[in-house]
Amino acid sequence: MHEKSIELLNKAAADELAAVHQYMYFHFHCDDQGLDLLAGLFKRTAIEEMLHVEKLAERILFLKGDVKMEIAAPTEPVRDVKAMLEMGCKMEEASARDYNLWANECSANADSASKKIFEELVLDEERHFDQFDTELGNLATYGDKYLAMQSMERSKNIGAGGGPPA
Numbered sequence: 001m002h003e004k005s006i007e008l009l010n011k012a013a014a015d016e017l018a019a020v021h022q023y024m025y026f027h028f029h030c031d032d033q034g035l036d037l038l039a040g041l042f043k044r045t046a047i048e049e050m051l052h053v054e055k056l057a058e059r060i061l062f063l064k065g066d067v068k069m070e071i072a073a074p075t076e077p078v079r080d081v082k083a084m085l086e087m088g089c090k091m092e093e094a095s096a097r098d099y100n101l102w103a104n105e106c107s108a109n110a111d112s113a114s115k116k117i118f119e120e121l122v123l124d125e126e127r128h129f130d131q132f133d134t135e136l137g138n139l140a141t142y143g144d145k146y147l148a149m150q151s152m153e154r155s156k157n158i159g160a161g162g163g164p165p166a
Helices: 003-032 036-062 080-107 112-142 143-163
Strands: none
Touching: 003 036, 003 080, 036 080, 036 112, 036 143, 080 112, 080 143, 112 143
16 A cells, blocks of 8 residues: 555665765765764764664564665765765755655655655755755865864864874
8 A cells, every 4th residue: 555655765765875885985084084063973974874774674664564774875985074074965956856845745655654754854854954054165265174164173172182093
């Protein structure tokens, strides 16, 4: 009865899993460059995307479907911070657009609970987009100084007895 919803929920889970992988990749590289603020942003976003997967999986199982756990796209080896943020913006825009459409499809198939999940995800994806877009704006305004300030902050913390990063 809810085959279409299960299909859409699994597509969303695949997108979210791909985002988890991509954002953790970005986190690792920002952390390696000493960019704590951006590393933390990517890590927190990845964790939120994991929670999305969990919510989607719970709904799929409730509808008596099988959670596919497929990844929609391979992780891209992007190491440039600006390119990371641009890619994040594109990923979040695409997810918000898809989830809006899929909410409407679920509604048309008399599945208001799945519709509500997609609507909630849209809000999160739009917030993620806004966070990445804000960081892109900071980069445009302050340039490499913005990244250098983050790296210097880590150095100050290490020099003040914070020890080397783990």
